[in-house]
Amino acid sequence: MLIFLELFLLGFAVSFVGTNTGGGSLVSIPAMIAMGLPPTIAIASARISSIGSLIAGLRAFHKHKKVDVKTALPAALISIVGASIGAVIMAHFPTVWLMRTAGILTIALLGIAYFFRKYHYHLKQLSPSKKIIGYCLFLFTSLIGGFFGGQGILTTIIYVLFFNKTMSESAGTRKINSLIGNLGPCIIYLFYHFVDWPVVFALMFGTMLGSTAGAHYGIKKGDVWLEKLFILVSILLAVRLLLVDVA
Secondary structure, three states: HHHHHHHHHHHHHHHHHHHHOOOOOOHHHHHHHHHOHHHHHHHHHHHHHHHHHHHHHHHHHOOOOOHHHHHHHHHHHHHHHHHHHHHHHHHHOOOOOHHHHHHHHHHHHHHHHHHHHHHOOOOOOOOOHHHHHEEEEEEHHHHHHOOOOHHHHHHHHHHHHOOOHHHHHHHHHHHHHHHOOHHOOOHHHHHHOOOOOHHHHHHHHHHHHHHHHHHHHHHHHOHHHHHHHHHHEEEEEEEHHHHHHOO
């Protein structure tokens, strides 16, 4: 019974921050592996339990008009394809190489975002080519999500860079990507019997409460606070990705 309490507390703590920044599974999955769960079970359980936190967070951000459904729906359809491919890869291949790639890409996109903001990039008019590049990048980020998780950080950066969203708008809008994109991987995880339902429910209850509380707190603090938190969490998790050694 103690492990279920630990999973509940883990879900709450990770989703409180992760609902604003993304990347929560990059903490929860290694933590579950450290608890003794097999990596495939940890990845699948984290992915399915995230449905609860995504719904809770989406409701909170939508209430404050921070969700752009029109922009998110095409990205969500792309995410189903990428995440399904990633889930199949996860069932057959080791994860280390993709984690390294995700870490490098996170740092690179953070650098690009800083460059554009410093040199007068701020809420310029969207161009078709800019949006196309952004949507293409969603295919890669969703593949990472289906493979391991933690794509929220990259998705947030893409919405800020290529769709001119604020941090809070990005945090709200990307939840549609993740929620719809979860459908394919969840079916695949069930097919391969990777889902441990007691683990899922314990984690999900924690993530739902943490995501709701975190979303309201993040919106209250504002975009400047969210951006600072996002940069800090992104750098720490990117370094973790570069150093991670998943069994």
